[in-house]
Amino acid sequence: MPTCIVGAGLTGLWTAYYLAEADPGLQIVVCEQRFAGYGASGRNGGWLTGALAGSRERFEATHGRAGVLALQEAMHQAVDEVIAVCAAQGIDADLVKGGELQVATSPAQLHRVRAAVTEDRRWGLVDTELLDAGAVAERVRVSGALGGSFTPHCARLHPVKLVAGLATLVRGRGVAIYEQTPVTGIEPGLVRTAAGTVDAPVVLRATEGFTARLPGLRRTWLPMNSSLVVTEPLEADVWAEIGWPVVKPSATPRTVTATPSAPRTVGSRSAGEASPTGSVRGSTPTARPRRPRWTPCSRCCTGCFPLPPGCH
Numbered sequence: 001m002p003t004c005i006v007g008a009g010l011t012g013l014w015t016a017y018y019l020a021e022a023d024p025g026l027q028i029v030v031c032e033q034r035f036a037g038y039g040a041s042g043r044n045g046g047w048l049t050g051a052l053a054g055s056r057e058r059f060e061a062t063h064g065r066a067g068v069l070a071l072q073e074a075m076h077q078a079v080d081e082v083i084a085v086c087a088a089q090g091i092d093a094d095l096v097k098g099g100e101l102q103v104a105t106s107p108a109q110l111h112r113v114r115a116a117v118t119e120d121r122r123w124g125l126v127d128t129e130l131l132d133a134g135a136v137a138e139r140v141r142v143s144g145a146l147g148g149s150f151t152p153h154c155a156r157l158h159p160v161k162l163v164a165g166l167a168t169l170v171r172g173r174g175v176a177i178y179e180q181t182p183v184t185g186i187e188p189g190l191v192r193t194a195a196g197t198v199d200a201p202v203v204l205r206a207t208e209g210f211t212a213r214l215p216g217l218r219r220t221w222l223p224m225n226s227s228l229v230v231t232e233p234l235e236a237d238v239w240a241e242i243g244w245p246v247v248k249p250s251a252t253p254r255t256v257t258a259t260p261s262a263p264r265t266v267g268s269r270s271a272g273e274a275s276p277t278g279s280v281r282g283s284t285p286t287a288r289p290r291r292p293r294w295t296p297c298s299r300c301c302t303g304c305f306p307l308p309p310g311c312h
């Protein structure tokens with residue numbers, strides 16, 4: 001009987017990849033409601049970052065200092081692991097490991113950048129560099145930059161290319177991906193779909209933000225919202241003024257305010273991510289934020305970079 005994975009996003013597909021690696025004889029079935037990469041995996045900001053999400057102190061309280069450091073090390077290694085698998089398996093996902101640049105444009109942001117670097121050092125993480133305004137400008141010119149920090153543990157990638165490449169890769173290893181197959185219920189040893197049921201002793205649910213739509217799981221996930229602002233392709237002279245070289249396009253300036261985080265894409269666009277907006281109590285996974293976030297996000301983008309007037 002197969003192992004059934006519900007959801008063909010990065011979680012589902014990487015799981016399928018490593019399961020197939022570990023046991024090539026394993027029968028693996030992936031049920032996907034739309035198509036591989038339909039969720040955030042196919043439309044995210046393209047940051048492959050080794051940053052730890054969450055508070056080290058909170059993790060330390062439950063897993064100790066050694067556990068936190070091991071997790072951080074695993075996060076850093078994951079960046080190189082994705083790059084290595086893509087290289088070995090011929091997935092061209094526009095990957096460039098150019099590090100992550102945090103840029104402060106106000107004294108409060110600068111204070112937070114410095115505090116974060118001090119905190120890293122306190123944890124023995126010494127490869128985050130503190131930058132003064134001049135050092136930031138050598139990497140990229142952000143209007144009003146007062147300083148910043150740089151870590152090498154970040155790469156830029158093309159999300160759709162990665163997820164599509166992974167889907168092709170696992171299919172080539174015998175994983176069956178059933179697209180257009182919404183799962184309507186998961187029970188022990190059984191996955192229900194509109195097209196029939198899958199008997200599977202092991203079922204892995206990789207449905208992320210869609211999870212709340214499954215029976216009985218509505219209250220287990222809090223819907224959050226995150227958006228992307230993408231510029232039209234920018235001319236070479238604009239990039240020259242921004243000072244963001246084509247040869248090393250993955251430096252990712254990220255102001256410490258809500259927005260923008262902006263990798264330079266291969267198509268010469270800047271893709272900026274608006275930070276997640278809080279959820280409204282009782283909201284649903286399909287709910288839209290009450291106020292669109294892209295207007296302040298766009299304003300922040302044009303405030304940081306000298307984009308031509310009327311640039312979309």
Ligand SMILES: Cc1cc2nc3c(=O)[nH]c(=O)nc-3n(C[C@H](O)[C@H](O)[C@H](O)COP(=O)(O)OP(=O)(O)OC[C@H]3O[C@@H](n4cnc5c(N)ncnc54)[C@H](O)[C@@H]3O)c2cc1C
Binds near residue numbers: 032036044
């Ligand atoms: C705007 C935005 C920008 C982001 N930027 C970044 C970034 O730059 N870097 C980063 O690391 N992370 C980023 N993230 C987060 C990242 O994209 C997600 O954490 C990641 O893609 C989650 O992958 P997943 O496979 O768990 O979920 P998803 O990609 O959501 O995949 C879940 C899959 O399950 C399927 N599914 C759901 N319910 C069912 C069902 N009932 N039956 C069958 N199939 C179902 C969905 O169709 C979907 O394909 C961003 C997220 C957003 C929204």
